[in-house]
Every structure is written in structure tokens, then in C-alpha cells.
Amino acid sequence: MTPEKALMTQEPDATAPEVMATAETVASQHPRIDVSGAAATPMAANRADTQTVFRCDDVHVYYGDFLALRNVSLSIAVHEVTAFIGPSGCGKTTFLRCFNRMNELIEGARVEGSINYHGVELYQDEVDPVEVRRRVGMVFQKPNPFPKSIYDNIAYGPRLAGAKRSELDDIVERSLTRAALWDEVRDRLKTSAYGLSGGQQQRLCIARAIAVQPDVVLMDEPCSALDPIATGRIEELIAELKTDYTIIIVTHNMQQAARISDMTAFFSVQANEMGQRTGELVEYAPTSLIFTNPEDPRTEAYITGRVG
Amino acid sequence: MSQDSSNLSAADLRTSAGRRAWSAGARWVFALAAVATVLVSALIIWTVASGAWTFISQVPFDSLTEIGWFPRRGLFDLSTLLVNSVQISVIAMLVAVPSGFGAAIYLSEYAHPRVRKVMKPALELLASVPSVVLGVFAISFITPSILTSFFHEINFFNKLAAGIAVGLLVIPLIASISEDALRAVPLALREASSGLGARKVTTSIRVVLPAAMSGLMAAVIVGFSRAIGETMVVTIASGGGDTSLFNLALTESGGTFTSAMAALGLGTDQVAGNNLAFQSLYFLGALLFVITLVLNMLGDLIVRRLRNKY
Numbered sequence: 001m002t003p004e005k006a007l008m009t010q011e012p013d014a015t016a017p018e019v020m021a022t023a024e025t026v027a028s029q030h031p032r033i034d035v036s037g038a039a040a041t042p043m044a045a046n047r048a049d050t051q052t053v054f055r056c057d058d059v060h061v062y063y064g065d066f067l068a069l070r071n072v073s074l075s076i077a078v079h080e081v082t083a084f085i086g087p088s089g090c091g092k093t094t095f096l097r098c099f100n101r102m103n104e105l106i107e108g109a110r111v112e113g114s115i116n117y118h119g120v121e122l123y124q125d126e127v128d129p130v131e132v133r134r135r136v137g138m139v140f141q142k143p144n145p146f147p148k149s150i151y152d153n154i155a156y157g158p159r160l161a162g163a164k165r166s167e168l169d170d171i172v173e174r175s176l177t178r179a180a181l182w183d184e185v186r187d188r189l190k191t192s193a194y195g196l197s198g199g200q201q202q203r204l205c206i207a208r209a210i211a212v213q214p215d216v217v218l219m220d221e222p223c224s225a226l227d228p229i230a231t232g233r234i235e236e237l238i239a240e241l242k243t244d245y246t247i248i249i250v251t252h253n254m255q256q257a258a259r260i261s262d263m264t265a266f267f268s269v270q271a272n273e274m275g276q277r278t279g280e281l282v283e284y285a286p287t288s289l290i291f292t293n294p295e296d297p298r299t300e301a302y303i304t305g306r307v308g
Numbered sequence: 309m310s311q312d313s314s315n316l317s318a319a320d321l322r323t324s325a326g327r328r329a330w331s332a333g334a335r336w337v338f339a340l341a342a343v344a345t346v347l348v349s350a351l352i353i354w355t356v357a358s359g360a361w362t363f364i365s366q367v368p369f370d371s372l373t374e375i376g377w378f379p380r381r382g383l384f385d386l387s388t389l390l391v392n393s394v395q396i397s398v399i400a401m402l403v404a405v406p407s408g409f410g411a412a413i414y415l416s417e418y419a420h421p422r423v424r425k426v427m428k429p430a431l432e433l434l435a436s437v438p439s440v441v442l443g444v445f446a447i448s449f450i451t452p453s454i455l456t457s458f459f460h461e462i463n464f465f466n467k468l469a470a471g472i473a474v475g476l477l478v479i480p481l482i483a484s485i486s487e488d489a490l491r492a493v494p495l496a497l498r499e500a501s502s503g504l505g506a507r508k509v510t511t512s513i514r515v516v517l518p519a520a521m522s523g524l525m526a527a528v529i530v531g532f533s534r535a536i537g538e539t540m541v542v543t544i545a546s547g548g549g550d551t552s553l554f555n556l557a558l559t560e561s562g563g564t565f566t567s568a569m570a571a572l573g574l575g576t577d578q579v580a581g582n583n584l585a586f587q588s589l590y591f592l593g594a595l596l597f598v599i600t601l602v603l604n605m606l607g608d609l610i611v612r613r614l615r616n617k618y
Contacts, residue, residue, distance in 0.1 A: 105502060107421070134505035144496035147519050156514070157504040205500070212504060 051078040053216055053246045054099060059113035061094050061103065068094050069279045072113075074265060076216075081238060081247045083257035083287065086267035087302070091279025092250045095267070096218050098122075099248065100136035101129040118215075134161060136216045137209035142225050143201035145193035145208070150176075150185050153193050153204055157212035171211055179207035180237055199230025206237060210245065217241065219249040223256065235260050254303055257287065264290040266299045356597065359590025367584050376553035377563055379572065379585035388554040389592070392467060392562035393536055396546065399471025399558070400478055400535040405528060408482030415483070416490035417512045428487065435480035443544030446473035451545075455559075465561035470546035474538045482531040489523020490516055522614040529607030533600050539566040547571075565596045 054076040061069040069091035076082050076099075084092035094103065101122065103109040115122045122132060134157075145153050154172045155163075163171060172189065176182040181203045185196070193204055202222055209217055219238070223231040238247060238260050251257050257264050265284040271277045283290065283299045294300045367384065374383040411431060415424050446469040455462055455469055462468075493516050501511040517524070547563030555562060563571070572589040 100503065102499070102503065105499065130505050130507050133503055138499075138503035140496060140499060140503075142496060144494070144500045146497060146500065146515055156501070156506075160504060160506050160510060208500075208504065 052076065053078050053118065055114075055116040056098075057114040057116075059095070059098065059111065059115060061091065061098065062108075062110040062112070063106065064108040066276055067278045069267075072281045074281060074284045076246065076248060077263070078246050079242060079244075080262040081242055081249060081260050082263045082265065083261035084248070084250045084265050084267060085252075085254055085257050085302075086279070086282075087269060088252075089277050089279065090267035090269040092265075092267045093220055094279070096220055096248060096250050099216065099218055100133045100138055101127075102133070102138065104129055134212055135214055136218060137212065137214035139202070139205050139209050139217060139219045139222045141221045143198055143205050145196075145201050145204050148193065149190045150193050150196070150204065151189040153208050154211045157208060161212055175207040175211040176204075178210055178241070179203045180233065180240075181207055197230070199226050199233060202226060202230070202234060203237065206234070206241075210241070214245065216246045216248065219247065221250050221252060224252060231256070254291075258291050261287045263287060266290065266294075266296075266302065268298050268302070353597075356590050356593045359587055360594035363584050363587035363591040366587070376551070377568060378551045379568075379588050380551075382584070384584075384588055385554055386595075388552055389563060389565050389568055391554070391556065392547065392552070393564040393566070395556075395558060395562075396467050396471040396474060396542060396564060397532060397535040399468060400474035400538075401528070401532055403472055403475025404478040404482050404531055404535075408479050408527065408531070409486055409524065411479070411483040412486035412490055413512055413517075415487050417508065417516065428484070431480050431483055433480075434476070435484075437477070439477060439538060439540040440544065442473045442477050443541040445476075446470060446541065446545035459559050462559040463561045465546050466559050467546050467562050468558040470542045471558075473541045473545055474535050477538060477541060478531045478535050481534055482527045485527035485530060486520070486524050489520040489527065492523065493519045522611045525610050525614060526607060529603060529610070533603050536564075536603075537566060537596065537600060539570050543567040543570045565592050565599075568592055569596075 052075045056075070057073050059069070059072040060067060072095060084096060086092050097103045098111055098115055099117075099122075103111060111123055117132070117136075120127065146156060148156070151172055154175050155168045158168060158171050173182060173186075176185060181200060184200060185204075188195070193201065196204060202225075206217070206222070223234050226234065235256065238249065241247060249257075249261065263284065264287040266282045267279050268282045269277045269279045283294060283296045285295070290299060291303060294303060368382075371382055371384050372386055374385040376383060376385050377388045415428055415431075419427060447464065450472055451462065451464060451466060451469040455466070497515050497519055498511055501515045502508075506514070542564050543566070546561050547567030552561070552563035552568070569589055569592050572585060572592075
């Protein structure tokens with residue numbers, strides 16, 4: 001991890017002690033980790049030492065009167081890949097979009113409960129969602145480069161953040177290199193991003209997201225529009241980016257979750273008597289446990305392909 | 309089932325002769341409607357072109373660069389009309405483009421769907437104000453109530469008021485086309501921008517506007533064509549007479565291609581047979597036609613060059 005990326009320096013000093021405090025309490029936050037995980041696997045035992053980036057308590061998400069997601073509590077550890085899996089409509093994307101307050105762009109969306117980011121309550125009036133999104137970047141389901149040149153796509157975020165013109169060349173090269181795209185596009189930086197293939201476009205979007213040196217990168221099914229080869233490259237990239245960034249990824253592909261993530265959260269959906277489908281967190285555990293020894297029968301049914 | 313089909317005879321599948329004739333005839337009715345439209349256009353072009361040819365082949369060329377536009381005296385200074393037309397259209401665009409784009413951005417990016425549902429039709433209602441009403445509005449309100457407080461000496465009929473009134477007329481056109489262009493920009497681009505920590509205003513200006521550039525240019529060009537072709541507002545507010553001395557002052561009156569044509573076309577001055585005054589009408593018409601055509605082609609070219617596939 002490069003020094004300038006250290007989380008502590010990105011946060012006001014006042015919150016630093018709290019970050020440490022939250023880190024120590026992670027293990028006791030989640031019963032699954034506490035009860036079976038901590039004792040059973042070395043990985044889970046380490047969690048007491050890792051820093052917590054997000055701590056969610058009793059999160060509910062509404063769209064208008066409709067309860068889309070209920071009662072989610074979990075913690076996201078620094079420099080890990082956390083995967084959200086589950087059937088369609090289970091609220092995993094909705095939940096992902098809570099972490100950078102992107103849900104607010106949807107009319108009528110409302111988040112209840114607590115999402116704590118490095119000791120700061122995300123959903124309070126003082127917090128500016130724009131500042132949150134500079135620290136918590138996002139990669140979307142379909143590659144969505146701007147109709148601009150490759151260079152301008154990458155430089156967009158840094159320019160917003162006030163980067164000097166002289167720094168931009170370096171930032172663009174560094175970001176593209178990090179996203180394993182530099183060699184393919186170095187000779188055509190000034191050409192339209194739409195000239196790239198789907199897989200290249202998605203890596204461009206990842207490069208664009210990391211160009212602002214975020215703390216966390218949220219990925220919403222980043223490979224669902226890509227072929228297996230492009231998917232493989234993105235997965236390699238995610239494993240590589242983990243050293244510098246905390247990554248939360250929503251995926252429909254269970255093998256993908258198993259391959260790339262450290263922790264996995266399984267969400268499910270339940271319909272009430274009025275037919276409204278509300279998502280909920282079923283199980284959250286180290287990925288190795290979820291896929292070998294799931295605790296909840298619903299998780300087992302889903303990962304073995306019997307439902308969903 | 310199999311029994312039914314074996315009982316089928318050719319008569320069951322035959323249709324009546326009348327029905328067949330109607331089917332074939334319908335095709336010709338529709339074709340006639342299409343051909344008639346094209347024919348009328350061709351007829352107009354031929355009439356205008358032949359009239360314009362009569363004028364251009366007979367007019368002494370030095371009368372095309374004179375002190376002004378006085379058709380009955382044989383003075384046909386084209387620069388007078390061209391300058392006035394361009395001045396008034398440019399003023400109109402200065403009024404209509406900022407407010408039209410502004411309204412479009414508000415409706416597309418900021419307005420709550422409920423607000424937009426009411427406001428867009430209201431805006432388009434302005435387009436249905438008859439231009440004669442706007443012409444009267446220019447001389448009864450814009451000039452006496454607004455312009456007189458800025459200019460000490462201003463002609464009651466003046467190009468500035470005409471330009472502003474034409475601008476008002478063009479606002480809904482530009483706003484409506486621009487709004488459609490902005491709304492066609494995929495939500496994914498706005499999300500990408502927000503996700504990078506851009507505020508709404510930044511997203512609108514740096515992502516949505518450039519992405520919609522081809523549509524916005526189309527709006528400007530359609531607006532300009534409309535402005536340069538606008539007749540009634542200009543005739544009432546600036547160029548009521550059929551004569552006009554060359555001048556650059558916006559506070560003075562001045563005729564345009566369209567108002568000069570309107571004045572000639574009214575025929576109350578018995579211009580027919582008087583020098584080439586009547587034929588100059590066709591010439592102006594042809595000129596206006598060419599200008600609009602070139603503008604549209606230019607617009608098409610720009611639009612195609614800027615076109616983005618999202």
C-alpha cells in the first residue's frame with residue numbers, strides 16, 4: 001500500500017481513534033464470525049486485527065413505501081474483497097449503492113439504520129454525498145465510459161478534484177497501468193473511448209474509478225456484460241487491486257464470488273402477504289466457509305443450485 | 309381436425325373481387341397523396357425559380373448595391389435586407405439559446421417529473437402564440453415599456469424589439485428540441501459522473517451537455533432557420549414599410565427578406581408591372597430558400613460530425 005493511500009490520512013484526524021476502536025469490535029459485531037468463524041479458521045481469527053471500513057447496523061432501505069431491504073448488519077474489512085451474492089431482487093445492488101449514497105439519485109429512496117464509514121455516520125446531514133463518492137468509487141454493470149477520449153475519461157475525476165494539468169498525464173498513465181489497459185491504449189489516448197471493446201471499456205471504467213485514488217471501489221456485477229475471457233481479466237485485476245483498495249462486489253456468478261472474494265454475504269428475498277418482495281441478509285462469512293460449510297439451509301440450497 | 313381440413317374447398321380461401329380491388333386501389337390512393345405533396349413542392353420551386361430568373365436576367369447589376377431597398381424606384385440593395393435579417397436573427401438567438409438551453413437543462417436534469425409534466429406543455433404553449441400577437445407585443449410593450457428606458461432615441465419600429473420578439477417565439481422550439489436531446493443521454497453516464505464525485509451542476513455541464521451536443525446544435529440551427537424565416541413579427545415590429553435605407557443601428561427600423569416579400573406580396577402598392585418590383589419578390593424568395601437550405605445542410609453536417617453513439 002502506498003503511503004498516500006493510507007486511509008487515516010484521508011480522514012480528519014479527529015476520527016482516527018474511533019477507527020481503531022471500531023476495528024477492535026469487529027469480531028463481536030457479527031455472531032457468525034464470532035461463534036464459528038473465529039475459532040474455526042485462521043482467516044476469521046485475523047479479523048479482529050483488521051480495520052473496518054464500513055460497519056452497518058440494522059440497515060433498512062425503502063423506495064417510497066416499499067421496503068426493499070431489511071435489517072442488514074455487517075462489517076466490511078479493509079483491503080479485502082467482499083462479495084454480495086443472492087437471487088435477483090434480493091437487494092444486493094440496493095445495498096451496494098448505500099455505501100456511496102448513490103441511492104439518493106433515485107426518487108423516493110430512503111435508508112434507515114446506521115452505516116458507519118471509518119467512524120463517521122454516513123447518513124447524517126453534515127455528510128456531503130459528493131465527498132463520500134470521491135472516497136467510495138463505483139464500477140457499474142454495463143461499461144459506461146463518457147463519450148469523450150480515453151484520456152478525458154480518466155482525467156474527469158482528477159479534474160473535478162482539482163488536479164493540476166501537469167499532473168494529469170501521470171495520473172492517466174498510472175491509472176491505466178493499474179487497470180492493465182495502458183499497453184493496449186497508450187498510442188490512442190486521444191481517441192474516443194467507444195472504440196474500445198466491452199472488456200476494455202470496463203477496465204477503462206475501473207481505471208477511471210481508481211484515478212481519483214478512492215478508498216473503496218464498489219462493483220455492481222462488473223462482468224455481467226462481458227465474455228469469459230474479458231471476465232477473467234477483470235477478475236485478475238480485482239485480485240491485484242485488493243492490495244490498495246477495499247472492494248465490494250455484487251455478482252450473480254457464484255464461481256466468481258468463490259474465486260475472488262475473501263468474505264461473502266448471501267442475501268435472499270421474501271415476499272410478504274401483499275406480494276412485496278423484501279431482501280434480507282441470510283449469512284455473512286468467510287468465502288471459504290460459505291461455499292464449503294454454509295450454516296443456513298437457504299444458503300446451501302442456493303449455492304448448490306437447488307434454488308435461485 | 310384432419311377431417312375438417314379435408315373438407316376445405318378452394319372457395320373457402322377465395323376472397324371477393326371487390327375486396328381485392330379495394331386493396332389494390334388503396335395503394336394508389338396513398339401513392340397519389342405522396343406524389344401530390346412532392347408535386348406541389350416542385351411547382352413552388354419552379355414558380356419561384358422562374359420568377360427569380362426573370363428578375364436576375366433583367367435587373368441592372370449596379371442596382372443590387374445601392375443606398376437601400378426601394379423596389380419601385382429600381383433600387384434593390386441586397387445588403388440592406390441581408391444585414392437586417394442577420395441582425396434580427398442573431399438578436400433572436402441571443403435571447404432564445406440561453407433561455408432555451410436553460411429551460412431544457414432545468415426540465416431534463418432538475419425538475420421533478422410532476423413539475424416537468426406540467427411545465428413542458430406550458431412552455432410549448434408559448435409556441436402556439438400566433439406570431440402576429442408577438443409582433444403587436446413588440447410594439448405595444450417591448451419598445452415603449454422596456455427599450456425606451458435604455459435608449460433615448462429609438463425608433464418606434466426597430467430591429468432590436470423585432471429580434472427580441474422573434475427570440476421569444478423561438479424559445480419553446482429550442483427548449484423542446486434541446487430537452488429531448490438531453491433526456492436521450494443515458495442515465496448511466498450521469499451515474500458514472502456522480503459516482504466520481506461530481507455535483508449535479510458539474511454532471512449537467514461537463515457530461516450531459518457535451519453528450520447531447522449534436523441535438524443541441526440541431527436545436528440552434530432549427531431555431532435560426534425559424535428566426536430568419538419569421539415574417540409577421542418582423543413586418544409589424546421593424547420593417548412595416550416596403551422600403552428601407554441601409555443602416556446598421558439596431559434602434560432603427562429595417563426590412564428583412566421576409567418583410568420585404570410580405571410588403572411586395574400584399575400588392576396594395578400595385579407593384580406589378582412597375583419596374584422589376586414584383587419579380588424581386590420571387591428573387592427574395594429564392595434567396596431565402598437557398599439560405600435556409602444551406603443552413604439545414606450545414607446543420608446536418610455539424611450534427612453528423614458531433615454525433616455520439618452513447
